[in-house]
Amino acid sequence: MLVRINTCLGCRALDGLMMIDTRILTVLLCALVMVFVTGCNMPSAHFSGLPATAITVDGSDFDVRVNANQAEAIRTNMEYAPRFGPIRDRAARAMAQVSGCEVTHVAGDQALAVGKLDCG
Secondary structure: OOOOHHHHHHHHHHHHHHHHHHHHHHHHHHHHHHHHHHHOOOOOHHHHHOOEEEEEEOOOOEEEEEEEEEEEEOOOOOOOOOHHHHHHHHHHHHHHHHHOOOEEEEEEOOOEEEEEOOOO
């Protein structure tokens, strides 16, 4: 006795399932990328809602926001493998130029730096 198995029907169902999963995965991946890209230049909670001043210091572009005795500098340009030391110094100069105050301390990383201001 020969049993004929209709493999095409099974393949179509499996292909349809795989296609649905691939479409969902693609949509989720695109949404995830948009969330990360949107967050790249967003201020932290302490500085949200404040206007940013765009400034360039020695080839590094920053968006600087000032709130009372603190300033935040977000680096907005691409740089190959930047170290925080030189970026910290440039961010401090950008914060000083925008705020008109002396920057006494800077903490953060290559993308975002927060400085303490002495405006006295």
